[in-house]
Amino acid sequence: MKKLNHKGYYFIAPFFAIFLVFNIYPVLLTFYYTFTRYEGYGKPEFIGLENYTRILTDGYFLEAFINTWKIWGLNFALQLGIALFLAALFSDLRYRIKGIGFFRAVFYLPNLITISSVAILFNIMLDWQHGSINMFLMKIGLISDPINWLNEPATAQISVALILTWMWFGYTFIVLMAGVSGIPGELYEAALIDGANRWQTFVHITLPLLKPIMLYVMITSLIGGLQLFDLPMLITDGLGAPEGSLNTMVLYLYNQAFRYNNYGYAATIAYALFLITVIFSVVTFRSMYRTNAKKEG
């Protein structure tokens, strides 16, 4: 192996060449803005650490942080739960569920529509007087009065989380299935012959071998989730109504930059978000590997 040491560089060289050209400059520029007051027009004005002291005492940012976690957390729990359940069903040799190709494709469909169309669609469906969701729920008797979904903080957050789940459970399912398909079929056959029950098969074969892919799902969903903004922006007034409950971190960043022209402060929010993401990713990595170590030990 030692001989081959330098060979790896050739394989990753194209990636990093392009990466440096197209990503580094914008990122460094953004970092410079964090020390400035900059309207996005003309020249940035250097103001030292003012933006950093501001963000530490900014109640709206804290609120955005909490909102983001609430929405993402609920969405992720549901999405991963559904996807794992489906993956377990389809990988179970005993069920021999037919039409996996069909279902996998169909479950992914919601992800094909652009987010702005999704927002338009759900705006109409969630309308509290004429929306089809209320009409449907009242018809089947689940609720007796129409619910004004997007007018109360709790229901607004739940609505957004559910829409996100709807959009992404198929994606997570596909990714998990790609991982499952990498698991040698003999293992399942062996388990079947040995009479392991479904739960045992799932816990002792599927889950451990899915771990790298699960890590991928968790990290990418965390990154994507913490950057959540277009749906909350498009489905309400763009300010995170009602009562700021849909004000997520990136929506806040977006509004500071493009609505109020505080580029310097928006850049600072970007870096705060970056830091938060790094911290939680490290925590996720660590905890995944710790449980891993425990299992093996």
Add this chain to the structure above:
Amino acid sequence: MKKRLSWSLLLTLILGVGLLAGCSDSGSASGDGDEADDDVLKVWSFTDELKEPIKTFEEKNGVKVELTIVPIADYPTKLKPVLESGVGAPDVFTGEVAFLKQWTDRDYWENLSQEPYNADELEGDYIDYVYDLGKDSEGNVKALSWQTTPGGIFYKRSIAKEVLGTDDPDQLGEMMSSWDGLFEVGEQLKAEGYRLFPDEGAIRWFAKGEDPQPWVNEDDELIMTDAKLNYFDHAKKLREKDYTAFAPEWSPSWNASMSGPIAYNGGWEEVDEDAAASDKTEVFSYALPTWGLHSVLKPNAEDTSGDWGVTTGPVPYFWGGTWIGIYSGSEKKDLAWDFVQMMTHDEEFLTDWAKETGDVLSYKPVNEKIKDEFSEPFLNGQNNYTFFLDQAKKIEPGIVTKYDQQIDTLLGAQVLEYVDGKKTKEEAIEEFYKQVKNAYPEIKTP
């Protein structure tokens, strides 16, 4: 082995070169285009209303004009990098009142007060507030507008006759000329099962137009007038007295309410099923500006054409408007100026334009000639053109700041929270100040 490995690098290079070649191909193509483009005038806007004028301009001058439309939500995002760097910029671009004031103080638009444009000489030809909005803080004209967009109250004549005994715009305007009068009309309508307005947001323009002062003064202080404080109370009253129909602007209910009765729930906690099923109501009137007639009412209420009228509310106001100017870095300023001139003070063109589209012009010389000819069938023959010109004259110039769009939005959101009962008036006002301060740290709030 080394050689083979460098294959991947070679491949990258080949691909890269291929792409670059492709690019330089297209680059040179567009380069050639540029030369041939010498008489192509590039115009950017956020609607397609310039499409017809451009055809006229092309025919008249024997040139080609390329119109690029960017949806209004993305318009500033698209323009900002282009105008900042000057690469790929248009020769002429329009601005909506929402971001107009942010742009007039930058050097994006050519200063039209200087030679050879001398736009200052035209001052008297335009409606005051329209002309004034196109100026920067030093008084130089940066952009002009062909239109004026004052507002009024559009109402349904049949309901007016039934409830108020008359459908005459003047008499109705008289009835609604004060807040008390407005609420009195609301009360009478309610008694007959109608609703005065679709929702509480309808009165925001009156609140803004009453006691007109800029949101932020020269010392960067936020000015909270009594009129704006009263906006909270007026809106709350509309809701509590059931003068509105829970149909917020641009919502499906709002669109539907224009053509007929809509389902209505007076507060969802107290609705029982039978009532919800039978409870329908009809909205009487809408606060809309000039363009509201053509782009909102007509498409939504085709079947009720002729049953509409327009009258005045308690306070004159304006809503929206498009300005047009020349990009300061343009290489075809002469041609660009020709186009702007045609759009804003070519009598022949503007006369045709107004007659065809019903757009109310800001250019007085043409208005004087044509205003009496108008008779709008949708409004039962009423002359809305003269009506709106009268309104335009009453609008105070010089009170729009670059902050208006955002601060109005923030205020509206807090008024709604108060109306919904989620906050007390004091809490809502406090939150409003906090949000203004957060958005614009330089502004001092009371």
Add this chain to the structure above:
Amino acid sequence: MKTEKKSLNVPVNKQGLKKKRSFSRKAIYTLLILLTIISIVPFYMMIINATRENQAILGGFSFLPGSALIENYRTMMDYVNIWNGFKNSLIVSVSVTVLSGYFSALTAFGFAVYEFKGKNLLFIFMLLMMMVPGQLGLIGFYELNNAIGTLDTYIPLIVPAIASPFVVFFLRQYLSTTLHPSLLEAARMDGAGELKIFHTVALPIMMPAVATMSIFTFIGSWNNYIVPLVVLFSPEKYTLPVLMGFLKGSQVATNLGSMYLGIAISVVPIMIAFLFFSKYIISSISAGSIKG
């Protein structure tokens, strides 16, 4: 591995399993069909609305198609040539998918197979860069392309796909479960070069994962709106989402039927391509699992 040990002691109870299975299969299919309906309904509504008149759409939902399809199509085509945008989107998205798939596999292979100085540092660096919120980079990105003269070309849309950290991350994770060092050793013994090993051994193993990621890459690129909006100027180069934005700014926007038709035209073909494509992936996935 624990299961293997346990297996010796667990008696097989086939009858019990059978009973349970036939009961829950019904429930499972019901659930799957429910999820299918939830996933499909919006598309159905969209296609139905594309055939209805504006007034009818404003009036409410309907599950039956209208008769205004041709009229809606004419209204739309009066303003934009949607098929040209379709062609542009196809050029961009296919290039992006191919580049991203190939170079990500290459990079993931480099990371997964070789030991070299700074490997972990570079990988972590890549992960870190994934976490930078992109919204603010737009101005810098524009200035960069201005500096290297690539504005109003497809380069800023296509070339950055060579560096797709998310895909590299996924493929590396995938390789760590599927690629056995013994396979590489065997190939090396046969005297194959490293790049050949990548092409003949690693790439086929990665194909299901690359195909899976390709779907996401393709769709992400197909729906990308803000970057093409900012870097493209010439209307004839516009991609579909930008063209749809163009439509939204025009009078067509008041004709909801035409808007829905536009959305449908931009979605339905990839929907069909996707359904077709996913069939191919299944076969490659099952092929992969047999090998593994």
